[in-house]
Amino acid sequence: MSTVGRILGTAGIVTGVVGAAAFGGVTAQRMAVRKYQAAQAALLTEPGADPGFEALPSDRTYSVDSWDGVALHVEEIGPLDAPLTVIFAHGWTLRLGSWHYQRLGLAGPGFGAPPPADAARPARRRAAPPAARLVFYDHRSHGKSTRAPEGHSTMDYLASDLRSVIDTAAPTGPVVLIGHSMGGMAIFTLAAQDPDLFAERIAGVGLVCTGATYLKPSELSKLLIVGGNPLVRVIKEVGSRYPAIFERGRSSNRDAVWMLTRSLGFSRKDVSGALVDYLDEMVSATPVEVIAEFLPTLFAHDQTAAVPALAGIPTMIVAGDQDRMTPLDRSERIAEVLPEAEIVVAQGSGHMTMMEDPELTNDALRRLLQRAADGVNAPRGRSARWSRAGR
Known part of the structure; x- marks a missing residue:
């Protein structure tokens, strides 16, 4: 993937606008999401299948x-x-x-760590x-x-x-x-x-x-990070000044964002839909302005x-x-x-x-x-x- 493509792909995971374009339309994404989530639905009915994200107690x-x-x-x-x-x-x-x-x-x-399988044996092991x-x-x-x-x-x-x-x-x-x-x-x-x-x-x-x-040194050079890359600067400025535009894009293209989140966050075909949902929720809960603000420091x-x-x-x-x-x-x-x-x-x-x-x-x-x-x-x-x- 080109350097510009990587930037757009990374930004797309949280804007939805790029995500929709990257996958060729919202309708196709909705079909893919529904098919995947339907296949995962049965797994969540099994005892103990609910991972209980955000439900763990703290001391x-x-x-x-x-x-x-x-x-x-x-x-x-x-x-x-x-x-x-x-x-x-x-x-x-x-x-x-x-x-x-x-x-x-x-x-x-x-x-x-769980106890070893041979825990009952009188072997010498450090405590x-x-x-x-x-x-x-x-x-x-x-x-x-x-x-x-x-x-x-x-x-x-x-x-x-x-x-x-x-x-x-x-x-x-x-x-x-x-x-x-x-x-x-x-x-x-x-x-x-x-x-x-x-x-x-x-x-x-x-x-x-x-x-x-x-980024690789060659990519850093191409991006001209020191001088302020125009693409990164535009994403940051638009995201910071007009967050409502990006948020509307996220909302209207939820399925595209979900699929892009799955693609960039996970790789295995059998990844749980609950995992993707949780990652999608974390990313979606991060304000667009915050995402934009951190872009320059990440790329630099x-x-x-x-x-x-x-x-x-x-x-x-x-x-x-x-x-x-x-x-x-x-x-x-x-x-x-x-x-x-x-x-x-x-x-x-x-x-x-x-x-x-x-x-x-x-x-x-x-x-x-x-x-x-x-x-x-x-x-x-x-x-x-x-x-x-x-x-």
Whole structure:
């Protein structure tokens, strides 16, 4: 797909106007949507088939004030005295509910792992780690967080928000950061802003379907991001000044948007209609002005120089080989710079890999958390960091 096509495709997922054109008409989309949803309807009648999105309880809910006054919505599960705090940063147009399956699968002792099949055997195994404290938050202008002031929808501000969450939720002790898409980009930006924080406090990093740069260098050059690409600027200005036009497009072309959401978010043919509905609801709930405000910082994102700051920190890279939003090669480039990092590729999975293939994602993240816990508990070396950090 051409660079311009990628921009239009990405914008189309949330405008509906481009989505309708991209799929050749609303009528055909309605037929496709109805056919797909009819095939999925029977599955939702089975016991336990309802995933219960947004229905998971929290142990604690509060807000964190970023330095420019934005109130960030935060939800926690797990004990306050857990030896490890894990902070999750979601992607663009989403909210903390996008981590639904990680919230289910990683909570509890042993990072939520089920007992092995041979648990009854008297074999020698190390004791399962205690439960971690899982912290989820909504980015500024997303979910239940408040809107950012004009000009404050940038990657630098997202990184500052992440630092505010760390300072509030885990002012001392080891922290694992896990980011999806834009959330991973915020992690890289924070690493560039504060490498000492990563050297002293960060016990592990999980990167899900993300990259240190959104576009290839050649694409950046073509887009002339530094000078302000006209297409991106038009989308941003029209979306910010005339949101009603875009919102009407979304409303009148709902089926086209739904199909485009499915196409850009997921890849597998058997993906649950409930998953697509939930992703569609999250994207549709994000105001067009917010989507437009974040476009320039996403396309201009380039923190390749910050990747080495993760060297020596347990790092897990999870990617979908059919990701249309952040292609696999973005993850592979990170792995090339961090040869000690583990990279896990979900075959046939798209951009929402943590929802499309939650078991693979959770297994990979459990390994990351175990490595982080092992590093914290090591008698020498890296464990000295935690005493300096106030543990």
